[in-house]
Amino acid sequence: MSRNEPVVGRAYPRLPMPVTPPTLADVAERAGVSRQTVSNAINNPDLLRPDTLARVQEAIAVLGYSPNRAARNLRTRTSQLIGMRIGPAQEGTANATMDRFVHSLVETSREAGYHVLLFAGDGGDPVVGYDALLRSTAVDAFVVTDTYLGNPQAAWLEERRAPFVAFGRPWDALRPGTDQARHPWVDVDGAAGTELATAHLLEKGHDRIAWIGWRKDSRIGEDRRSGWTRAMHGRGLATTGLASRVEDTIASGREASAHLLGSARPSAFVCASDTLAMGVLHTLGDRGLRPGADVAVVGFDDSQVAQVVPPGLTSVRQPLEDVAVHVVSALEGLLAHPAVVGPGVMLTPTLAVRGSS
Amino acid sequence: MSRNEPVVGRAYPRLPMPVTPPTLADVAERAGVSRQTVSNAINNPDLLRPDTLARVQEAIAVLGYSPNRAARNLRTRTSQLIGMRIGPAQEGTANATMDRFVHSLVETSREAGYHVLLFAGDGGDPVVGYDALLRSTAVDAFVVTDTYLGNPQAAWLEERRAPFVAFGRPWDALRPGTDQARHPWVDVDGAAGTELATAHLLEKGHDRIAWIGWRKDSRIGEDRRSGWTRAMHGRGLATTGLASRVEDTIASGREASAHLLGSARPSAFVCASDTLAMGVLHTLGDRGLRPGADVAVVGFDDSQVAQVVPPGLTSVRQPLEDVAVHVVSALEGLLAHPAVVGPGVMLTPTLAVRGSS
DNA sequence: TTGAAAGCGCTAACAA
DNA sequence: TTGTTAGCGCTTTCAA
Secondary structure: OOOOOOOOOOOOOOOOOOOOOOOHHHHHHHHOOOHHHHHHHHHOHHHOOHHHHHHHHHHHHHHOOOOOHHHHHHHHOOOOEEEEEEOOOOOOOOOOHHHHHHHHHHHHHHHOOOEEEEEEOOOOOOOHHHHHHHHOOOOOEEEEOOHHHOOOHHHHHHHOOOOEEEEOOOOOOEOOOOOOEOOOEEEEOHHHHHHHHHHHHHHOOOOOEEEEEEOOOOHHHHHHHHHHHHHHHHOOOOOOOOEEEEOOOHHHHHHHHHHHHHHOOOOEEEEOOHHHHHHHHHHHHHOOOOEOOOEEEEEEOOOHHHHHOOOOOEEEEOOHHHHHHHHHHHHHHHHHOOOOOOOOEEEOOEEEOOOOO | OOOOOOOOOOOOOOOOOOOOOOOHHHHHHHHOOOHHHHHHHHHOHHHOOHHHHHHHHHHHHHHOOOOOHHHHHHHHOOOOEEEEEEOOOOOOOOOOHHHHHHHHHHHHHHHOOOEEEEEEOOOOOOOHHHHHHHHOOOOOEEEEOOHHHOOOHHHHHHHOOOOEEEEOOOOOOEOOOOOOEOOOEEEEOHHHHHHHHHHHHHHOOOOOEEEEEEOOOOHHHHHHHHHHHHHHHHOOOOOOOOEEEEOOOHHHHHHHHHHHHHHOOOOEEEEOOHHHHHHHHHHHHHOOOOEOOOEEEEEEOOOHHHHHOOOOOEEEEOOHHHHHHHHHHHHHHHHHOOOOOOOOEEEOOEEEOOOOO
């Protein structure tokens, strides 16, 4: 029952686009059939006799017809649009996960017949943007990417029965008594990533591996931290005095690493973000230490920064292309069967090894 | 004549959102007026008597009404959507101009009552994405960002009389006999940026300043290069042997700078991109030279990479927020008066000075 | 397998 | 100042 886009024939000389695009009626007249038959040719081609179908398709090709979106949307009560909120660009950090994800989402959505509608967050109330789009039925569903902030969006959207898929597990929105969330979600196993990073450093012979992460109230931060402790403890190594929890800024990473180098004297750092890892690189630069050769550093996110900074920053890479694929397929399931909420999807990151380790 | 979004009252207890959102008719019934009066209350509030308006607004607030987008779009033949093609994320480079621009565009569009619809480029024909959206009247206009590649999009869109504004001057699409383009455009003066960068280095006492730019067939590259030569020649300094034209990759920048350091022995580099500048930083790292202290480096784009790499990469910054503002206002002008094409807008970049110079 | 009728929710034009 | 009528272009009945 796929909603086929009209096939644009190559053999037919296409008429120049008139001021107002052709409608179903124009195609019907040219093909000598009724409007419904043209509609069927597009949406249910199996219903037509082959010769009728061919005649209609020729008319479609010649006229360059494509169904008017607004009319179709009005009639079918869909928009083929996925809404995603995008915050202001984060300058002065290495954070670009969302940008990379947007690219993947756009590509994946296209294959599913959807476009991505971007909207800005209102400075004050984070929910107004969602509300406006929802009330006006401007989008079919949302992709929510900032569940981790403890934002009320997920709960708010659930209450409205608004279709959405979260990129980020529902840290505290599980159904009572189950491990099932009320909404579909896709996430990347951060702890597995940092465990991978730590194991990599252990293999390289490091045994004093420090952690620089986010403040304790960050669920993601604590999750990523747990991968480091798990790997260390698994080797019987202590972590006392080797951890630091700070803001996600270059300056904080710089300070934390300077402090740790003076106290616990680690030979390697695992960081909760590339931003923090870049802070470590600053400290090494200040002290004339060489990343990789003197002190190993691993970041998280595999940002452009990690890829291009000399001598290359080893970093945990989230499979954002796969995330997008799972998000879109969850979205399709959600729109097809609104009542059914499938299980969450947890993906495993990889490690991009570069000069810094 | 502004198309006001309905005011959401705080004083009125909002009814829970029903399964199907309220329509104009629901509001009309509740307010005891006709549907047209409700429509006027939203689109032409001045036409209503204050007490009627208040009654309607109360009903709107209580019901949480917002006009159905599809119906409005169908009737007004607009979509309040701006289409923008987004390519795949460029990994392994420092190029993120488009991402930063998208953020700015989304924010600016919102103020003008538009949303941004992102679509992916078909690998083969770059025009199919535009074509599909145009034929189905899914967007009101496009923002085209890759005119510089010599892509046929601008000409193609012009031929279709599709409304669009280009980010990037029309390098070879000027009207015959004039310096006017056939379409509105906004661009940043690259030559002014590199001239600024070169002048900055000259002030710092450098006189052997090298250029690493793109291949000669890149109009943007040659434009940026001209700012460097202008500044050098303006001080009576020769540029012979100080320039290199390569691919826009880290490796190319690395090789070119290594070669130049061995031949012309420059004390500073001006680069056509942050990617190339990062290549220079790689070479300096290889040779134990300190950016800023031993050799100065300036990039172009003020990417995240420039901002966070130690000791900070001085870089030419494009005023993308302003670009977005001018693009959106050109778009509004275009949609209001399709026949009139205003003059292009050229903006001046600034220099973000950091440790590398 | 094809066609006729109805209506999605809104706004423009006109009438009262 | 408010209400009535018509119709944007499409798809979903239902009838032929």
